[in-house]
Amino acid sequence: MTESTAAPRPAPVRPVPVPDERSAGYWEAARRGELALARCAGCGTFAHPPSTVCPHCHTADPDFTFVVVPGGGTVRSWTVIRDSFLPGFADDVPFVLVDVELDTQADLRLIGRLLDGPDAALHQGDRVAIAFEHPTADVAVPAFRLEAVTP
Amino acid sequence: MSGFSARSRVAVVGYAQSPIVRHADRPLGAIALDVARSAVADAGLRVDQVDGFTTGALLPTSGNHAVVDGVSVVTSNWLAENLGATPRYVAGFQGFGQIPGAVMMAVNAVASGAAEYVVVHRALHNPPSGRYHGNPMTTAPGAMQWSAPQGFFGPLAMIALPFNEYLQRYGATREDMAAVVTEARANGARIPWSYWHGRPIEPRDYVDARVIADPVCILDCDIPVDGVAAFVLTSAERARDLPNRPVYVSGYGMGNPTPGRLGGHWTLDDIQGAGRVVADRLRDTSGLALSEIDVPQLYDGFSPFVWWWMEAIGLCGEGEAAAFCRDGGIEVAAGGLPVLSGGGALGNGRMHGVPQMLETYLQLSRRAGERQLPSATVGLACHSSANYGGAVLYTADPL
Numbered sequence: 001m002t003e004s005t006a007a008p009r010p011a012p013v014r015p016v017p018v019p020d021e022r023s024a025g026y027w028e029a030a031r032r033g034e035l036a037l038a039r040c041a042g043c044g045t046f047a048h049p050p051s052t053v054c055p056h057c058h059t060a061d062p063d064f065t066f067v068v069v070p071g072g073g074t075v076r077s078w079t080v081i082r083d084s085f086l087p088g089f090a091d092d093v094p095f096v097l098v099d100v101e102l103d104t105q106a107d108l109r110l111i112g113r114l115l116d117g118p119d120a121a122l123h124q125g126d127r128v129a130i131a132f133e134h135p136t137a138d139v140a141v142p143a144f145r146l147e148a149v150t151p
Numbered sequence: 152m153s154g155f156s157a158r159s160r161v162a163v164v165g166y167a168q169s170p171i172v173r174h175a176d177r178p179l180g181a182i183a184l185d186v187a188r189s190a191v192a193d194a195g196l197r198v199d200q201v202d203g204f205t206t207g208a209l210l211p212t213s214g215n216h217a218v219v220d221g222v223s224v225v226t227s228n229w230l231a232e233n234l235g236a237t238p239r240y241v242a243g244f245q246g247f248g249q250i251p252g253a254v255m256m257a258v259n260a261v262a263s264g265a266a267e268y269v270v271v272h273r274a275l276h277n278p279p280s281g282r283y284h285g286n287p288m289t290t291a292p293g294a295m296q297w298s299a300p301q302g303f304f305g306p307l308a309m310i311a312l313p314f315n316e317y318l319q320r321y322g323a324t325r326e327d328m329a330a331v332v333t334e335a336r337a338n339g340a341r342i343p344w345s346y347w348h349g350r351p352i353e354p355r356d357y358v359d360a361r362v363i364a365d366p367v368c369i370l371d372c373d374i375p376v377d378g379v380a381a382f383v384l385t386s387a388e389r390a391r392d393l394p395n396r397p398v399y400v401s402g403y404g405m406g407n408p409t410p411g412r413l414g415g416h417w418t419l420d421d422i423q424g425a426g427r428v429v430a431d432r433l434r435d436t437s438g439l440a441l442s443e444i445d446v447p448q449l450y451d452g453f454s455p456f457v458w459w460w461m462e463a464i465g466l467c468g469e470g471e472a473a474a475f476c477r478d479g480g481i482e483v484a485a486g487g488l489p490v491l492s493g494g495g496a497l498g499n500g501r502m503h504g505v506p507q508m509l510e511t512y513l514q515l516s517r518r519a520g521e522r523q524l525p526s527a528t529v530g531l532a533c534h535s536s537a538n539y540g541g542a543v544l545y546t547a548d549p550l
Contacts, residue, residue, distance in 0.1 A: 015299040018292035027296075047411070049297040055411045076418070077319065079311035080365040085213065085284045086304050097303050099312045099418070107420075111303045111312075111413055124319045133301075141300045 014088030014135040022050050025066030030140040035071035035130045037104070038064035046105050071130025072147070073102040078114065078122050088135070094118040098144050100128055112143040120146060155402070155436040157262035159549035162390040162397035163512050165194025168380040171346045171500040174279055175377035180221030183230055183274045183379045190381035195394040196268055201383070203240040203266025204231045205256040206273060207249025211503065212375075213305045215286050216278040225274035225379070240266040248405055248540030249273060250504030250532070255543070257384045258400045269384045273505050277375035294414045306453070307372065309415040311364035314455040316419040318366060323473035325366040329357040330476040331454045332370050335491045338483065339498020341522070346376050346500035371454040376500035380509060387549055398515040398530075401550050402439070404432025405541030417538060425538035426463025433464070437544045439529065441465050446514045446530035447488065448507035450540070451495035457481075460533050461490065464542075489514075489524055504534025508543070515547040 019027040022038075029036030038050035041063035045056040054062035077099040084093055096114040101107065114120060115131050127147040132140040167189030169175075169182045191198050204227035210218055220229045227241045240260045244252030250273060257269040277283065284305045291299040298304060318324060333354055340351040352370070360368040390397035406425030412418070430441060441464045449460040458472035466488060467475040475481070483489045493510020496502060511530035513519040519527075533542040 013289055014302070015288045015291040015295065017296040017300045018290050019296070020292070023296060049294070049411075049413060051411055077312045077316035079308055079315055079367075080362075081302060081308060082365070083363045084302055084304070085282065085286060085307075086299060086302060087287055087289060089302050092302070095302065097301065097308065097312075099316070099416070107410075109412060109416065109418065111298065111416060112301050124316070135300065139300070143301060 012087035015086055016136060016139055029066060029068060030132060030142055033132055033140070034068045035142055036066035036068045039067045040064060046108050048108060048110060069102065069104045071102070073100040073128055075122060075124060075126040075128060076101050076109070080118055096120065098128060100144055110142065114144050114146070116146050157258050158436060158438065159399040159401045159546065160387050161258045161261045161384055162387050162399045163382050164385055164390050164393045164395055164397055165383040166190050166381065166509065166512060167193055168344060168509060169378050170344050171376050171378040171502060173346065173376060174277060178222050179274050179276050179377060179379065180225050180229060180233065183225040183272060184233055186379040187230055187234060187270055187272055187381045190270065190383050194383040196383065198234050198236055201236050201268045201270050202238045203257065203260050203269030204238050205242050205244065205253040205269060205271050207244035207253050209249060210276055212278070213284045213286055214278065214281055223276045223278065225272070230272060238266065248535045250508055250534040251403055251405060251541040251543045254400065255403050261384055261386050267385060267389065270381055271384060272379065272381040273503060274379040275376060275502055277377050283375045298413045298415060303413070303415070306415070307364040307367050309417055310453045310455060311367045313417050313419045313422055315366055317455060317458065320419065321470035321473065326358055327473040327477045328371065328454050329354040330481065331451070331457045332357050332497055334481055335451055335495045335497035338491055339494030342494050342499065345494055345498060346374060347498055373452050373496035373501040376502065378500060378502050380502065380505040382508065382512065396516045398512050399546045399549050400543060401546040402433050402437030402544035403541065404429040404436065406537035407539065409538040421538045422459050422536055423469065426459060429537045429541050430463055430465065433542060433544050438550060444529045444531045445526045446511055446524065447490050448493055448511050448530065448532050449490045450504055450507055450533040450535060451491060451497045452501065452503065454497060456536050457490060459536060463537050464531065492522060492524065504532060507532040507534060511545050515545055
């Protein structure tokens, strides 16, 4: 191996989302610091991620629109990622991913990094608020922070 | 009333399996040809009599490995063509639960008369370079955009969330899983073809193992291997004229479809809900109470599946599996339930649902040798998790 003599390579970048016609509203809102989720025009129910069909009323023409939601929710589960299988996370491990049920709708779930660090004490039912991380200057990825516990 | 008219009308009549190794020194397709020919011979048949082929060919990795038929996967088309067979029925099962999926298709083909003798095979490959699940993607288009940007990726994170959800909900601990993994490895250590032959582990090995995605440690995951297995199915009538004792397919069930979520987002509620669906379908198709199962071979590609299958088919109550296992309930050498008597995937290597199907077949046909259980009349071979898989119910006698 001759890598030691090669020019230092830039640190690998985390996978960058590629917005498309079904997701552009989500990523645009994230850049504004808002969580916007797809709502079916037919039944008014949120679907995440949005598919070609509404998973609730099963219309093939859901005409999803992205609606800003508060982004608070409760922790259903979590894991500490100690070894990532993706590029760009080597400096971030260990990090916590939380499986959050959003207040907006029953069983509406979102998985994001918990920005409180790997040592945060977690319990099912803990309250979290939406937050955003910026792996590159023009990308914002929804994440979570623990809400302050009021005694 | 299910109207499942294929009950006990189709039987497994022979099998073959390659050694299970980290990296084979021959292409997967070459091994598959040998194994298929051996299985056909074991059934007392000739290749020119085989007129049906089914499999689920998926290479179960999230890495960016090239998929080449005959090298990294083996489809039924590839196998039939290269065996020189002239089948009337060739089909592949899509998605997960490949073993029950392919068996269901074979059963339906035989029961309908679409084919008389069907080879069901499964070929698993461990790519020679790179991490099995490692993926160098720098962009996340399509479905990946909803999960990869925040680092949620691959089967370990996938299983970690419902595993932890279970621990938290029922007050179980990671250490409770040691009883499952040591049991799989104890049984696999006694199986000559296992990658882990002669290599059991102690509970301490499990507790000390490297954690990758809490609570999932490296020993919760089966090890990627190269290996092929094949089974021959035919009608109950034709089976009577063949050399081996037939094992009858008497029911089957899959848990799909499951709710659309982020790719790889499995919730405990989804898994438990699908478990109830699979159990209902098994009861409907077989007409049996699941308490009659005496060879319950539970899938264990990730160790928590064992707990969830135990609860799904009623071996213990919901939330009780961790304590049941910890207290010796599945320790077969001590008279516990033989849920991993065939070593499973944790005790053999990543053969998907093959170890479960093979052990069920060997026990019910009374070909299990020194592992032969005294009572082996109703077997269940599970594969994957109920929400992305299912199970096939076998009986030693036709129902």
